[in-house]
Amino acid sequence: MQEIVTQKTEAHQQLFDEMMNRFNISAKELAETAGISEVMLSRFRRGKADLGMSKFLAVFAAIPDEAKEWYVSRLLGVNPKASxxxxxxxxxxxxxxxxxxxxxxxxxxxxxxxxxxxxxxxx
Incomplete structure (x- = not known):
């Protein structure tokens, strides 16, 4: 069971990293806006640490809507703009x-x- 959870977490972190790169989101600005350290965000993106729900939600709230849509659609395998x-x-x-x-x-x-x-x- 732990292996399944770990694999899902790693995919979640990899997608988040890809989203930041794809949408040119500054780690420094994102971390500052979300109220977390840039080191913590970096460790999350590399799969070395988890942010926890409250910190992740703070980070997620700080990213642009277009990036959020892309991230969620890839994570869930759903196209939010599909009819x-x-x-x-x-x-x-x-x-x-x-x-x-x-x-x-x-x-x-x-x-x-x-x-x-x-x-x-x-x-």
């Missing part, structure tokens, strides 16, 4: 069932509220 339709088509049967269930709940609640304006006409 909802293409994401549903690519989803597993269980995920599709969850989507249909959520839509059914939304339709029922909309009817209970008698708010027909929020139910668009099917094409």
């Amino acid at each position: 909802l339709r293409s994401q549903i088509i690519a989803a597993s049967p269980q995920e599709k069932a969850e989507v249909f269930n959520a839509l059914a709940i939304w339709v029922v609640q909309s009817r209970e509220n008698k708010d027909s304006n929020c139910l668009p006409q099917a094409v």
Whole structure:
């Protein structure tokens, strides 16, 4: 189990390092903005140390939105700009069932509220 966690952590750190390089993010400025030391950030990027959740979130909040989108999409294997339709088509049967269930709940609640304006006409 520890090996799986370690592999995921290493991938997370490698992607973070790649993101910083790809988007020309200054380690010095990022560390300063996030309130951590540049040494700590460097050790994280090289896989020598983990930041912990609160420090990682502080660092993550300090990076540009475009870099965040790139990082998360690579980390999760999801394209955030992909259409909802293409994401549903690519989803597993269980995920599709969850989507249909959520839509059914939304339709029922909309009817209970008698708010027909929020139910668009099917094409």
